[in-house]
Amino acid sequence: MDKKKYIALKEVSVGYDGVSVLKDISFDLYSGELICLLGANGKGKSTLLKTLMGILPRLSGEILLKGKDLEAFSAEEKAKEMAVVLTDSLRDVTMKAKDVVATGRYPYLSWNAKFKQEDEAIIEASLSKVGALEYVDRWMSGLSDGERQRVILARALAQETDVLLLDEPTAFLDLAHTMELAVLLKKLSREEGKSIIMSTHDWTTALQIADRIFWIDETSDFHILEAEALKNGGKMNEMLNSPFGKWNSDKGRFELLIDH
């Protein structure tokens, strides 16, 4: 598959109310690429994602989506290119799982939201990809965290976009569900050529699935790192920045320093 450039950032600064959180970020994002965004809380992971989503205006620089300025997209055009998973758990939403997934088709429908057979098929396919077909008639409040997260991802898939942005999708999940989601995302990027950016705190998962890692350090500097190169280098300890753990490059994992 030829690699297409989906997103390009040139010296972008992001932040709230004119105060920048991250400065001068530049990167290109290609089709089939999975990126994990890491960094301590409050360092701007969500802010960057929200800016890419177009929910937050950028402070400066240029963001291109498929070669066109992000701000030149109407909300509906953008919704056909980019789907999102936000940190909101949607636990209190008074909707059934199927209706949540169905909203993913809205960008393609006119005002009266009449589903065609094709839409129904896409909704079903999305539910089946995440293994959530059996929850369709259940209320969101009646699902477990893991089940709900599948539905939320199915909603994003039903939007049929080339770009997928996820803000801490594994935050509410136990280990088994985290692994399931990680494998699914990797498959989506490999097999369907989607480009995916997800923020996470989970280094172990990130190193296994990511093509590249975007890391925001303590001083809010933005680093772009190749996942393969990282696994061997001493950079890992610097990134962890904790006296309670150490990178074991033979085993490819962080280990606790219990006798500290």
Next chain:
Amino acid sequence: MNKTVYRILLMTLLLVLIFIADILLGSVTIPLSDFFEYLKGNNWSHPSYEAIIFEYRLPKALTACFAGSALAVSGLLMQSFFRNPLAGPYVLGISSGASLGVALLLLLFSGGFLLSVPLAACIGSLFVLIIMIWASKRFRSSVSLLILGLMISYLTGALVGVLQYFSRSEEIQSFVLWGLGSFAKTQWLDLQIMLPVLVLGLVFAYSRSKALNSLLLGESYAQSLGVSVKSIRRQLLYLVGILVAWVTAYCGPIAFLGMAVPHLVRLWVEESDHKITIPLVALTGACIALLCDMIAQAPGFDMVLPINSITSLFGAPFVIYYLLKKNRLG
């Protein structure tokens, strides 16, 4: 979809039955057989019946229908927009805002021209709505928003009290009567202004179904689905403000109906799609308003009870029940 059509037909049938019952019952009970004779083209068995029905009960029943629909749909829109099951025009103080507008007009300027009452009510309700939208961004919890609504009701009540203190007794009487709520004050002429506005409002609400469904997921998700949140927020603000103000201006404040009916419908149909819920909430709201009106006109007795008390008697326990149920679920 078939199920929805069937449910809408069922509710329409029920509405027609309640509507007929409402125009036949009251201090003077008109026999059902008379009604059928009239439909066949015969005369009423008593000459006064025609006047009772056409001059008094028909406009009243129509008012109840559309006021009930408008309030119930406003409640649904507010619950979806605030993502808060306890939102409603009365509970959040929107009706009180409208009351304040009307009080200022009636007590300071002693009435006015044809549209002055609805317009004063609009200004009052929009004012409170803007405060509530501002507040809803600052505190997330249902209960805080509810308490703010309560406080706004107290505040407007206090302001109205001050106004009343300095007013003449005739002005106070007309305002107090208005405040008790009634579907019976509208003449045919009033209906010509009231009904088109409410019908347009309801149709507009239905046309926003898709955006409303997206808003159930929250503003950020809605935006990511192509909804222009700024513009839909403004549209809903004006829509709810006008619907509630228009009803309040003509009928006085009607308690709890707007909050309770959407819950009744959700309990019944278990759907969240506004294309299904808006028509059903509108029909159910009309039915409930007519039922309350039937109770208010106390069939067989020579008296009329204030409608606002009737809806409160049923609505307040409903809110208590809902809070208890919610607490049990955690």
